[in-house]
Amino acid sequence: MEVAACKRSLSRRASSSSFRLRSPSLNSVRLRRVFDIFDKNHDGMITVQEIHHALARLGLETDLCHLESTIESFINPANIGLTYDGFVALHQSLDQTFFGLDLEEEDESDLTEAFKVFDEDGDGFISAQELQAVLWKLGLPEGKEIGRVEQMICSVDQNHDGRVDFFEFKHMMQSVLVRTS
Template identity: 60%
Template sequence: MGQQKINMTSSSFRLRCRSLNSLRLRRIFDMFDKNGDSMITVEEISQALTMLGLEAEFKELESMIKSYIKDGNEGLTYEDFVGLHESLGNTYFGVEEDEMETLDTDLWEAFKVFDENGDGYISAKELQVVLGKLGLVEGNLIDNVQRMIVSVDTNRDGRVDFCEFKDMMRTTIVPASS
């Protein structure tokens, strides 16, 4: 299996949805933090990237990362890591106004009802459980539920994230006319 060169301008590097961005960034940070000391070193990042099949020059990584490491620390804290990510996002992608807005609280609360395990995704099984609790016949067959998921799963990962849920709600809920 060949290695890929890291493309820092990849649109998939930045996530569209801020709450999921935070959750995923935390997971990435924890994945890099091999020794569990709540700090990631350049070595840990380099090792993780290598394990992912991504090629990165150590000196290049070190140069990019060291300005984000606070004096006296051996690596990045989670907050430093978020700062690095935001800087890369602003440098390579710019910041769109709508991405900076806070999430609609009502939609987020509705999403959490379906996301029973709190992992940031609605799976077919979770949707089936909620539909069952609501007494809706649509939830009786997993095939029906999977079709519901597929109909809104724009990135085709088999689950519905908050952004997909929000898009679905915006297209299916028509505001009342005055």
């Protein structure tokens, strides 16, 4: 049933899904949503602790000192955290570093680690249920609606099997990010 729904969904939206994933204005909206999710106290800034907490909820253990040293150059000295503009600059820097035009082996390794966050059962695929669980952990409203999650899966499911494999995930990651070059 999931595969049939995916095929129907894709046939209706095939021409728009590519635009949706590559549209800089929509990526900007998505980036703003991520910022707002990380900004738990809604003060217009994301502290290193808020980022650390969000990563921990995803099961990504980070060294707080290392995270702070990575982010501190994007924080205005007069602020206690990243403003939205600083967050965008950080995102662009990470985009350039990890998702440049040529993926190096170490970048592929980073993508593999990111994929594993979503592939909770380790079967090599991201199912709608696994994506929903991660979205739920992040506190995203999509985590409550399996139908919306299935649409998200369908938007990147190139072989129409109702789940996302590593190559589809890699293609999605390369397509979604706003190029900085």
